[in-house]
Amino acid sequence: MRSSARRLHLGLVALTGIILVASALTSARAFPDFIPLPADFGPEGIGVGNGTTFYTGSLAANTRGQILVGDLRTGDVATLVTPDGVPATGMKHDPRSNLLFVARSTTGMGTVFNAESGDIVASYQFHTAPTFINDVVITRDAAYFTDTQAAFLYRVALGPAGEPALDATPIPLPSTFRTNGIAATPNGEQLFVVNGPTAQLFRIDTATHTPELVDLSGDTLPNADGLLLAGKTLYVVQNTRNRIAVVNLSADYASGAIAGFLTEPFTSNPLTKVPTTIAKFGDALYAVTAGFAAPSPDFVVRVTK
Template structure:
């Protein structure tokens, strides 16, 4: 039986609502096996390789992008189904990775192209396009966050820069906001995953801080605005490993982690300078997870399967991806707090 075949067996067991508690991790957070009540929402297509998720806190409507085809899907927490919001290739878009919502505007990154597009979520109409001008080999736009003032901040995984998007009406304006040269964030130039530096990013509710993930260092950094001071977030050793997409709710930070195939929840201090692990969420459906979002009592996790054959990412594998690609919904609480997501939000 192959590795992927074993995963299929495990998945079948999950969908039959039978689960086995996993052994506790060595790190302080309490490990939560949520698969007994996991709900899987399939993403149609054999080459989706989803990477990011943006969720509307008002409605629970969410958007997921395909890195390999550029399709943007739309679903709703509790529905169990998605629809195509924007098809592959629309507006010249063949990559849709970082996604974020700014009211009724969906902002979409297309990483190596350096192009950023925005869409009206009500009509699907393309509103604006900006380009950092670095071409297909000189940039890697990874993730973005919308700050309380409406501006957006964008990470570049291979250039030591943080971009900012501002709006004039519904038109975007892109600028290089800061250079990390000379700060504690030291970029590494290397082939493959070793050269993926900053990726996930979130903004505090008051707009004072940004927290960014540095994948190839298993670290988090705090950026204090508007002074642009950078400092490393203190996290116990061994808690973070290839963390990717981040989601912030209050002082709780959720991080999707690629290789451990889990989501770790950390409690941040009031000034975002330190983080204490709270829970580690695991599920057999988590296959190289790259993004996480929380709505109400539900947690949604995107499994990119970038470690499989045909991956468009910096890592790949020899086994084909397990179909369908999926969004996994589980309870976002601790032990005993997960509820059945089939009942809706």
């Protein structure tokens, strides 16, 4: 009897192990590694919303300004905003207000959409040519937009529930500055940008607006695009280099070191080259392929760290 009971026990243990493995595989498969977007959609920005929702916008001529809403788990996508002829570049979602803040490229504009209906909630004319409003980050009390053609950031104040102010405030930067991606500390006191002409990483105090060089021991971040801060790790997309730099920052964010690069699937898959911006969901990063690259299939790509 003891022998039979032991065999039964071992059988149950093995069965439990199989179930756990199968469950883990099912869970892993629940989030696809590649989410196809409409042909030649031309994405540039990506934002993660409530639940498993994501958003991405179009640069391409035929769909310029269209914003898609999708599901990271199912891979389904639908139109949130129909094409309006104004490029949609970087974007971020504010869960407090369920609003989507979108940079609008060479128009010098930023637009805030209702993330459920797609209705325009607010619109801002930050700058006139030459300008390229490229990306945006949201803190507790403001949204900050970047400009890759002018030496400014643009600040839109946010109320306690995330409601945007009627007007925006330009923040002058040193005349040689041109910024693309932007990230912020959780308390909103520090912003991070890469100065395009020098490829150097800077932090900007949101009280003084003074850029301070982050000491990377002489290392630089050429072709820097989207930025994302998770804890003390800063992820920097290097678009035409087909990789994401992983930068470990010090406790005070004043210095750091490039710990390595995430290169897959950007280097091995010809259909997923030139990542531009990234968003985080769970333990994974999600990147979009470049809307400014040659016409090709476009994807949202899951990148495991």
